[in-house]
Amino acid sequence: MSRVTGKAVVLLSGGLDSATTLAVARDEGFECSALSFDYGQRHRFELEAARKVAQALGAIEHKIITIDLHAIGGSALTDDLDVPKDRPVDSAADEIPITYVPARNTIFLSFALAYAETIGSKDIFIGVNAIDYSGYPDCRPAYIGAFEEMANLGTKMGVEGRRIRIHTPLIDLTKAQIIKRGIELGVDYGLTHSCYDPDPETGRPCGRCDSCLLRVAGFREAGIQDPSGGGVV
Amino acid sequence: MSRVTGKAVVLLSGGLDSATTLAVARDEGFECSALSFDYGQRHRFELEAARKVAQALGAIEHKIITIDLHAIGGSALTDDLDVPKDRPVDSAADEIPITYVPARNTIFLSFALAYAETIGSKDIFIGVNAIDYSGYPDCRPAYIGAFEEMANLGTKMGVEGRRIRIHTPLIDLTKAQIIKRGIELGVDYGLTHSCYDPDPETGRPCGRCDSCLLRVAGFREAGIQDPSGGGVV
Numbered sequence: 001m002s003r004v005t006g007k008a009v010v011l012l013s014g015g016l017d018s019a020t021t022l023a024v025a026r027d028e029g030f031e032c033s034a035l036s037f038d039y040g041q042r043h044r045f046e047l048e049a050a051r052k053v054a055q056a057l058g059a060i061e062h063k064i065i066t067i068d069l070h071a072i073g074g075s076a077l078t079d080d081l082d083v084p085k086d087r088p089v090d091s092a093a094d095e096i097p098i099t100y101v102p103a104r105n106t107i108f109l110s111f112a113l114a115y116a117e118t119i120g121s122k123d124i125f126i127g128v129n130a131i132d133y134s135g136y137p138d139c140r141p142a143y144i145g146a147f148e149e150m151a152n153l154g155t156k157m158g159v160e161g162r163r164i165r166i167h168t169p170l171i172d173l174t175k176a177q178i179i180k181r182g183i184e185l186g187v188d189y190g191l192t193h194s195c196y197d198p199d200p201e202t203g204r205p206c207g208r209c210d211s212c213l214l215r216v217a218g219f220r221e222a223g224i225q226d227p228s229g230g231g232v233v
Numbered sequence: 234m235s236r237v238t239g240k241a242v243v244l245l246s247g248g249l250d251s252a253t254t255l256a257v258a259r260d261e262g263f264e265c266s267a268l269s270f271d272y273g274q275r276h277r278f279e280l281e282a283a284r285k286v287a288q289a290l291g292a293i294e295h296k297i298i299t300i301d302l303h304a305i306g307g308s309a310l311t312d313d314l315d316v317p318k319d320r321p322v323d324s325a326a327d328e329i330p331i332t333y334v335p336a337r338n339t340i341f342l343s344f345a346l347a348y349a350e351t352i353g354s355k356d357i358f359i360g361v362n363a364i365d366y367s368g369y370p371d372c373r374p375a376y377i378g379a380f381e382e383m384a385n386l387g388t389k390m391g392v393e394g395r396r397i398r399i400h401t402p403l404i405d406l407t408k409a410q411i412i413k414r415g416i417e418l419g420v421d422y423g424l425t426h427s428c429y430d431p432d433p434e435t436g437r438p439c440g441r442c443d444s445c446l447l448r449v450a451g452f453r454e455a456g457i458q459d460p461s462g463g464g465v466v
Contacts, residue, residue: 072347
């Protein structure tokens, strides 16, 4: 572990990417406060996973904020639309998927910004990925850069010259590279949860949604066994 | 009333500025969906005011989203800090007031963005004001411009070329000018509520917080009687 470089806020969904992001932030020496959201998502097993991951990876605190995205609607992750299944992994990059939630990362980053300013942190980590998820507009580097600019103009911290940074350590990595990096850093992927449409009783992943298929393909390419059995039907 | 130009989302706190903003949006011909937040604020009378204002000014719907800013803390409006009283009105521009809530407008605009995209609106109205409230970094034109840029990069709508606009019709107006404009448009300021620290039983404004003092000064300068008696001790 390197020296402590300050406090960071890490957005933590309980999935593979955000767990790896937390591990990277810790490895860079940050004291990490994890932030998760209960937003009426179907995959509430994520929140249980987030709790376990936060603890296992040494977050100094973990807040879960309840927000009512359901009142706004508009996505297969919060509405009664069907989650698409069995799509080729490559197709994720070609179009904006139905699982796109309007302004979700903007809302999440906004809360992270408020939290960061409140605890005196100028570093926010988010596990967005522009390769596997280029279908989501709010996972692209240009968007992240624009959010950072806005954050520095719209906060006391930014105005007073403590420059806020949005860290995206996974943005250029493939899923396999993310997994390899996480394994190096000691992430227990058995604790993580990726499925958009798990069994409502057991939390068992469906193995067929985009997220499961990307996870399976990532572990396969990395040549590593997925300890969660996640995504494998 | 001019022609209908489309749907708009209007952030509505129940205060004088946001009521005027809703009236302006209606006057420009928009079908308005009003959006308010229950965020554990001390001045919950605002939400009652917001309901009345939305109805009186012909919003086609009014959503109130509950968010837990209290869990994050950090401001006199959500914490147990004292609301400052009896400060000279001019002093508001000199420093960032203790009533600043970290990233509040960013969080509010993010929800407005999600809501707008869900209902197919590309127009968001917010009653920020850079003159009376230049102490708040998230009320300045540069910030609003940066948010708009980010919104267009981070949403399906923006990426598909339906340019999102953040409208700030009050941004360059003095409080007196805002009041005169609202009166022209038929706003009943008797329905609005501005105080940061109202009587917890009656909702009666304290008359001494920054918001009350600005309101009193605004009505005085406009040469108009405040129908709410708001801000007058």
